[in-house]
Amino acid sequence: MITIHDEPILSLKNVTMRYSNNVVLNGINLDVHRGEIIGYIGPNGAGKSTTLKILLGLIEDYQGTVEVFGEDIAASDYSYKRKIGYVPENAELYDNLTACEYLTFIGELYGMDRHDAEEKAENLILQFQMEDVFHNRIASFSKGMRQKILIISSLLHNPDLIFLDEPLSGLDANSVMVIKDILEQLVAQGKTIFYSSHIMDVVEKISNRIVLLIDGEIAADGTFEALQEQNKQGSLEGIFNQLTGFDDYKQTAQQFVDIVTDGEGRE
Numbered sequence: 001m002i003t004i005h006d007e008p009i010l011s012l013k014n015v016t017m018r019y020s021n022n023v024v025l026n027g028i029n030l031d032v033h034r035g036e037i038i039g040y041i042g043p044n045g046a047g048k049s050t051t052l053k054i055l056l057g058l059i060e061d062y063q064g065t066v067e068v069f070g071e072d073i074a075a076s077d078y079s080y081k082r083k084i085g086y087v088p089e090n091a092e093l094y095d096n097l098t099a100c101e102y103l104t105f106i107g108e109l110y111g112m113d114r115h116d117a118e119e120k121a122e123n124l125i126l127q128f129q130m131e132d133v134f135h136n137r138i139a140s141f142s143k144g145m146r147q148k149i150l151i152i153s154s155l156l157h158n159p160d161l162i163f164l165d166e167p168l169s170g171l172d173a174n175s176v177m178v179i180k181d182i183l184e185q186l187v188a189q190g191k192t193i194f195y196s197s198h199i200m201d202v203v204e205k206i207s208n209r210i211v212l213l214i215d216g217e218i219a220a221d222g223t224f225e226a227l228q229e230q231n232k233q234g235s236l237e238g239i240f241n242q243l244t245g246f247d248d249y250k251q252t253a254q255q256f257v258d259i260v261t262d263g264e265g266r267e
């Protein structure tokens, strides 16, 4: 069988999104290929979550063309979503359900057999040493435990394309190491990951391509090494600061503290 590797897994062509008269995305062009892990970064309000919501079919009144797995999602019956996993930044979990009930329910939504979903969920929960709480209500879970449930729910159906919005939120240092390794292994197996986060050192380490969004436009797109070279900066944090024109953080912090303390620490 001949496999065509050049076909993008997802493609945005001249995508623009407005809320009232406010342009939130301004003519975005982006092709993502199989096996890429895209670090999607940008200042607060740049339009990252809006991009993810468009790709997930949650926002429909954009302009331009969005293709996922080669299919225009505006003309799709959304069956493409079965091959997608998503960890939202702010998730609503069903607190009254147990982890088992929730994960089985999500698995069924993705078309899995109920028994298979439950068995797989239990095996995955075991990997996070959470087997003791599998039948407990999510309401009793800590922040990190909830995040692990979310991560499991996004991967349970073995998706080809995975959208992650701040996926490490609330996770302890050991769990972060495990998740980073899981993502690397998934990508090595040909999965594609769209990773949106503000934690620059993690994005720097795991992404094989970084896309920086500023004011709804792509301001940089390339490997970390290429961005380092272009911007003469050692770290992604330095590149981010430079490209967003932010170099007065000390002054901002000083002014903030002065207001909090009524300037009492000043000479």
Ligand SMILES: Nc1ncnc2c1ncn2[C@@H]1O[C@H](COP(=O)(O)OP(=O)(O)OP(=O)(O)O)[C@@H](O)[C@H]1O
Pocket (backbone or CB within 6 Å): 019, 024, 042, 043, 044, 045, 046, 047, 048, 049, 050, 051
């Ligand atoms: N439902 C909405 N109605 C009106 N404006 C919105 C809505 N959702 C987002 N916006 C605006 O769109 C812009 C982009 O928001 P978005 O959430 O995509 O940014 P972001 O890059 O994900 O930010 P953050 O890093 O803070 O999560 C912001 O100016 C925001 O105020």
